[in-house]
Amino acid sequence: MKGIIGRKVGMTQIFNDKGDEIPVTVIEAGPCPVVQVKTVERDGYSAAQIGFDTIEKKDKNKVTKPRREHFAKANVKPLRYLREFPLENGDEVKEGDTVTTSIFEGVDFVSITGVSKGRGFAGVVKRYGFGGAPATRGSHEHFRHPGSIGMCEYPGRVLAGTKLPGHFGAENVKTLNLHVEKTYPEKNLLLVRGGIPGPNGGMVLIERSDRRKKAVVGDTKAKFVNPLKASKRGGR
Known part of the structure:
Protein backbone atom coordinates (compact mmCIF):
# COMPACT_ATOMS: atom_id res chain seq x y z
CA MET A 1 0.00 0.00 0.00
CA LYS A 2 1.17 3.45 -0.87
CA GLY A 3 -0.89 5.47 1.59
CA ILE A 4 -3.40 5.68 4.40
CA ILE A 5 -6.18 7.96 5.67
CA GLY A 6 -5.69 9.92 8.87
CA ARG A 7 -6.79 12.81 11.04
CA LYS A 8 -4.75 15.83 12.04
CA VAL A 9 -4.50 15.92 15.84
CA GLY A 10 -2.35 19.03 16.30
CA MET A 11 1.21 20.27 16.62
CA THR A 12 3.80 19.75 19.32
CA GLN A 13 7.57 19.53 19.61
CA ILE A 14 10.14 16.83 20.16
CA PHE A 15 13.89 16.82 20.71
CA ASN A 16 16.46 14.82 18.79
CA ASP A 17 19.65 13.24 20.12
CA LYS A 18 21.53 16.53 19.77
CA GLY A 19 18.96 18.39 21.83
CA ASP A 20 17.53 20.30 18.86
CA GLU A 21 13.87 21.23 19.09
CA ILE A 22 11.81 19.93 16.14
CA PRO A 23 8.23 21.11 15.49
CA VAL A 24 6.06 18.16 14.46
CA THR A 25 2.45 17.49 13.53
CA VAL A 26 0.74 14.55 15.22
CA ILE A 27 -1.49 12.52 12.87
CA GLU A 28 -3.86 9.75 13.85
CA ALA A 29 -3.29 7.46 10.87
CA GLY A 30 -5.66 4.51 10.61
CA PRO A 31 -6.50 1.82 11.28
CA CYS A 32 -8.13 1.66 7.85
CA PRO A 33 -10.12 -1.47 6.85
CA VAL A 34 -9.96 -2.52 3.20
CA VAL A 35 -13.51 -2.18 1.85
CA GLN A 36 -12.94 -3.11 -1.79
CA VAL A 37 -10.10 -4.39 -3.97
CA LYS A 38 -10.13 -3.39 -7.63
CA THR A 39 -8.31 -5.49 -10.23
CA VAL A 40 -7.13 -4.89 -13.77
CA GLU A 41 -9.25 -7.73 -15.13
CA ARG A 42 -12.51 -6.46 -13.64
CA ASP A 43 -12.07 -2.71 -13.20
CA GLY A 44 -9.24 -1.83 -15.57
CA TYR A 45 -6.81 -0.79 -12.84
CA SER A 46 -5.38 -2.09 -9.59
CA ALA A 47 -6.30 -0.26 -6.38
CA ALA A 48 -7.57 -0.75 -2.86
CA GLN A 49 -10.46 1.20 -1.36
CA ILE A 50 -9.94 1.82 2.34
CA GLY A 51 -12.06 3.57 4.96
CA PHE A 52 -11.52 5.59 8.11
CA ASP A 53 -13.51 6.83 11.11
CA THR A 54 -16.19 4.33 12.14
CA ILE A 55 -19.75 5.69 12.22
CA GLU A 56 -21.48 5.04 15.53
CA LYS A 57 -24.86 3.33 15.76
CA LYS A 58 -26.57 6.56 16.78
CA ASP A 59 -25.54 8.05 13.41
CA LYS A 60 -26.49 5.00 11.33
CA ASN A 61 -29.22 7.01 9.58
CA LYS A 62 -26.47 9.07 7.94
CA VAL A 63 -25.42 6.01 5.92
CA THR A 64 -27.50 5.20 2.84
CA LYS A 65 -28.75 1.67 2.25
CA PRO A 66 -26.51 1.03 -0.82
CA ARG A 67 -23.50 2.20 1.18
CA ARG A 68 -24.43 -0.04 4.13
CA GLU A 69 -24.60 -3.02 1.77
CA HIS A 70 -21.22 -2.03 0.36
CA PHE A 71 -19.68 -2.20 3.84
CA ALA A 72 -21.54 -5.40 4.74
CA LYS A 73 -20.10 -7.12 1.68
CA ALA A 74 -16.59 -6.53 3.07
CA ASN A 75 -17.74 -7.41 6.59
CA VAL A 76 -16.67 -4.04 8.03
CA LYS A 77 -18.54 -1.41 10.01
CA PRO A 78 -19.78 1.73 8.20
CA LEU A 79 -17.01 4.29 7.79
CA ARG A 80 -17.16 8.04 7.34
CA TYR A 81 -14.41 8.38 4.72
CA LEU A 82 -13.56 6.22 1.71
CA ARG A 83 -10.52 6.72 -0.50
CA GLU A 84 -8.63 4.68 -3.09
CA PHE A 85 -4.90 4.08 -3.22
CA PRO A 86 -3.15 2.34 -6.13
CA LEU A 87 -1.67 -1.07 -5.47
CA GLU A 88 1.94 -1.71 -6.36
CA ASN A 89 3.53 -4.89 -7.61
CA GLY A 90 3.69 -7.42 -4.83
CA ASP A 91 0.87 -5.90 -2.76
CA GLU A 92 -1.49 -8.60 -1.61
CA VAL A 93 -4.56 -7.29 0.18
CA LYS A 94 -8.09 -8.57 0.46
CA GLU A 95 -11.37 -7.16 1.67
CA GLY A 96 -11.50 -7.00 5.44
CA ASP A 97 -7.76 -6.49 5.96
CA THR A 98 -6.58 -3.56 8.08
CA VAL A 99 -4.00 -1.00 6.97
CA THR A 100 -1.95 0.63 9.74
CA THR A 101 1.03 2.96 10.08
CA SER A 102 3.30 -0.08 9.75
CA ILE A 103 3.32 0.58 5.99
CA PHE A 104 5.60 3.56 6.70
CA GLU A 105 8.31 1.56 8.44
CA GLY A 106 11.61 2.50 6.82
CA VAL A 107 9.99 5.44 4.96
CA ASP A 108 11.73 8.79 5.43
CA PHE A 109 9.45 11.17 3.51
CA VAL A 110 5.69 11.39 2.97
CA SER A 111 3.34 13.71 1.09
CA ILE A 112 0.14 14.83 2.81
CA THR A 113 -3.06 16.09 1.19
CA GLY A 114 -5.72 17.98 3.12
CA VAL A 115 -8.33 20.73 2.85
CA SER A 116 -6.91 24.09 3.89
CA LYS A 117 -8.61 26.21 6.53
CA GLY A 118 -11.53 28.26 5.20
CA GLY A 169 -9.13 28.76 1.61
CA ALA A 170 -11.10 25.49 1.80
CA GLU A 171 -9.09 24.06 -1.10
CA ASN A 172 -7.23 20.80 -1.59
CA VAL A 173 -3.57 21.38 -0.72
CA LYS A 174 -0.76 18.85 -1.02
CA THR A 175 2.46 19.27 0.93
CA LEU A 176 5.39 17.30 -0.48
CA ASN A 177 8.40 15.66 1.15
CA LEU A 178 7.62 15.94 4.85
CA HIS A 179 10.13 14.10 6.99
CA VAL A 180 8.76 11.27 9.14
CA GLU A 181 10.17 11.79 12.63
CA LYS A 182 8.49 8.93 14.52
CA THR A 183 5.80 6.30 14.13
CA TYR A 184 3.78 4.61 16.86
CA PRO A 185 1.95 1.67 15.25
CA GLU A 186 0.50 0.54 18.57
CA LYS A 187 -1.17 3.96 19.01
CA ASN A 188 -1.84 4.59 15.28
CA LEU A 189 0.18 7.81 15.47
CA LEU A 190 2.51 9.37 12.93
CA LEU A 191 4.77 12.36 13.64
CA VAL A 192 5.95 14.45 10.68
CA ARG A 193 8.17 17.51 10.71
CA GLY A 194 6.49 20.86 10.18
CA GLY A 195 2.88 21.77 9.51
CA ILE A 196 0.29 20.14 7.27
CA PRO A 197 -2.84 21.55 5.58
CA GLY A 198 -6.15 21.85 7.38
CA PRO A 199 -7.49 22.43 10.89
CA ASN A 200 -7.10 20.15 13.87
CA GLY A 201 -9.46 17.23 13.42
CA GLY A 202 -9.43 17.50 9.64
CA MET A 203 -9.09 14.44 7.42
CA VAL A 204 -5.79 14.02 5.56
CA LEU A 205 -4.30 11.54 3.11
CA ILE A 206 -0.76 10.35 3.83
CA GLU A 207 1.23 8.86 0.94
CA ARG A 208 4.78 7.67 0.58
CA SER A 209 6.63 10.44 -1.24
CA ASP A 210 7.80 9.55 -4.74
CA ARG A 211 9.05 12.99 -5.71
CA ARG A 212 12.17 13.14 -3.60
CA LYS A 213 14.38 16.18 -3.53
CA LYS A 214 17.48 15.60 -5.63
CA ALA A 215 20.62 15.25 -3.54
CA VAL A 216 23.45 17.64 -4.26
CA VAL A 217 26.46 15.80 -5.63
CA GLY A 218 29.97 17.19 -5.20
CA ASP A 219 30.87 20.61 -3.86
CA THR A 220 27.83 22.37 -2.39
CA LYS A 221 29.43 25.82 -2.50
CA ALA A 222 28.18 27.69 -5.55
CA LYS A 223 30.75 29.76 -7.41
CA PHE A 224 29.83 33.45 -7.43
CA VAL A 225 29.50 34.93 -10.90
CA ASN A 226 29.38 38.69 -11.37
CA PRO A 227 26.39 39.31 -13.68
CA LEU A 228 28.05 42.43 -15.09
CA LYS A 229 31.02 40.39 -16.33
CA ALA A 230 29.21 37.19 -17.22
CA SER A 231 28.06 38.52 -20.61
CA LYS A 232 31.66 39.33 -21.58
CA ARG A 233 32.70 35.72 -20.88
CA GLY A 234 29.79 34.24 -22.76
CA GLY A 235 27.82 33.48 -19.59
CA ARG A 236 30.64 31.48 -17.97
Missing part, protein backbone atom coordinates in the same frame (compact mmCIF):
# COMPACT_ATOMS: atom_id res chain seq x y z
CA ARG A 119 -10.95 32.01 5.58
CA GLY A 120 -14.24 33.24 4.14
CA PHE A 121 -14.46 36.19 1.74
CA ALA A 122 -11.12 37.98 1.49
CA GLY A 123 -9.60 40.77 -0.54
CA VAL A 124 -6.61 40.53 -2.86
CA VAL A 125 -4.13 41.68 -0.20
CA LYS A 126 -4.95 38.79 2.11
CA ARG A 127 -5.87 36.29 -0.61
CA TYR A 128 -2.97 36.81 -3.02
CA GLY A 129 -0.51 39.03 -1.17
CA PHE A 130 -1.02 42.18 -3.24
CA GLY A 131 0.91 45.20 -2.02
CA GLY A 132 -1.99 47.63 -2.23
CA ALA A 133 -1.91 51.23 -3.42
CA PRO A 134 0.31 54.02 -2.08
CA ALA A 135 -0.91 55.49 1.19
CA THR A 136 -0.21 59.07 0.02
CA ARG A 137 0.29 60.91 -3.26
CA GLY A 138 -3.37 61.41 -3.97
CA SER A 139 -4.72 58.03 -2.86
CA HIS A 140 -8.31 58.37 -1.74
CA GLU A 141 -10.10 55.35 -0.26
CA HIS A 142 -8.05 53.13 -2.55
CA PHE A 143 -5.50 51.46 -0.31
CA ARG A 144 -6.21 47.71 -0.58
CA HIS A 145 -7.74 47.61 -4.05
CA PRO A 146 -6.31 45.43 -6.86
CA GLY A 147 -5.93 48.28 -9.34
CA SER A 148 -6.78 48.01 -13.03
CA ILE A 149 -8.41 44.72 -14.06
CA GLY A 150 -8.88 45.50 -17.76
CA MET A 151 -9.07 48.23 -20.39
CA CYS A 152 -12.21 49.75 -21.90
CA GLU A 153 -11.75 49.15 -25.64
CA TYR A 154 -9.54 46.05 -25.53
CA PRO A 155 -10.09 43.47 -24.18
CA GLY A 156 -13.28 45.17 -23.10
CA ARG A 157 -13.86 42.59 -20.39
CA VAL A 158 -12.24 41.06 -17.34
CA LEU A 159 -10.07 38.13 -18.43
CA ALA A 160 -10.79 34.75 -16.91
CA GLY A 161 -8.44 33.91 -14.07
CA THR A 162 -7.86 37.50 -13.00
CA LYS A 163 -6.95 37.66 -9.32
CA LEU A 164 -9.90 39.29 -7.57
CA PRO A 165 -11.50 39.20 -4.12
CA GLY A 166 -13.38 36.00 -3.31
CA HIS A 167 -13.57 32.94 -1.11
CA PHE A 168 -10.20 32.21 0.45
